[in-house]
Amino acid sequence: MKTNQISVKVKGLAPIMFDKFYSQSKGDAARPPKDKFYLNNNIISLPVDNIWAFLTCQRTGCIRIFEGKAFMDYYRACQSFIRVTSSDFISLIDDEDKPIEFDDFKSRTYIYTTNVIVGTGKHISRNVISRPVLNLPWSAKFDLLLIENDAINIGKLKGWIESGGILIGLGNGRPRYGRFVVVEWDEK
Numbered sequence: 034m035k036t037n038q039i040s041v042k043v044k045g046l047a048p049i050m051f052d053k054f055y056s057q058s059k060g061d062a063a064r065p066p067k068d069k070f071y072l073n074n075n076i077i078s079l080p081v082d083n084i085w086a087f088l089t090c091q092r093t094g095c096i097r098i099f100e101g102k103a104f105m106d107y108y109r110a111c112q113s114f115i116r117v118t119s120s121d122f123i124s125l126i127d128d129e130d131k132p133i134e135f136d137d138f139k140s141r142t143y144i145y146t147t148n149v150i151v152g153t154g155k156h157i158s159r160n161v162i163s164r165p166v167l168n169l170p171w172s173a174k175f176d177l178l179l180i181e182n183d184a185i186n187i188g189k190l191k192g193w194i195e196s197g198g199i200l201i202g203l204g205n206g207r208p209r210y211g212r213f214v215v216v217e218w219d220e221k
Contacts, residue, residue, distance in 0.1 A: 036178065036179070037180075039176065039177040039218065039221070040219040041215060041217065042216050043194075043198060044170070044214055046213055048166045048168050048171075048210055049203060049210055050166045051070050051165050051167070051204055053071050055068075067138075067165065069163075069165050073122040077132075077142075078122040078124050078125060079123045079204065080123075081119055081175070087202075088115070088194075088197075093207065095193035095197040096193070098197070113182075115180075115185065116177065118178050126172050127172070138165075142165055142167050143166050144166070145164050164205060166210065174217075195214075195215050
């Protein structure tokens with residue numbers, strides 16, 4: 034089987050929103066917006082799992098959106114034949130390829146606050162949520178490993194990422210936030 038190492042650079046088309054996972058059992062639902070960023074030494078980052086979710090999320094991932102009823106076949110193939118080989122966190126970078134540092138909501142970042150309806154039936158309530166957002170311009174570089182197989186070849190993977198960048202996006206609040214275009218695709 035052919036193995037492909039791919040270096041990808043994406044450039045944001047929309048600001049990117051964050052909502053870092055936390056354990057609700059700790060009772061910190063009112064945590065400050067800064068704590069909802071993924072910060073790696075004060076650099077705004079995405080966990081590698083965000084790229085993985087972009088590809089494979091069962092509700093809104095590329096394979097669910099683009100492959101429809103064949104989703105589970107592609108899901109299994111993705112689990113077996115695709116790896117994100119970048120480090121645990123992918124630093125977001127500016128137009129000069131420099132990592133973007135958190136600026137304490139002064140210029141590059143802001144807080145988006147809105148009402149959301151949660152619950153079902155008689156247990157519906159309104160909650161106010163606040164999410165941190167990184168303004169444009171932002172980009173990200175990450176590396177993939179693809180072992181070609183009967184279901185996924187290099188063209189299909191590239192198509193998912195290119196189309197998914199427009200239709201799905203990265204981060205939270207997708208696709209309004211986090212949309213991107215692929216600006217570099219280097220196969221090795």
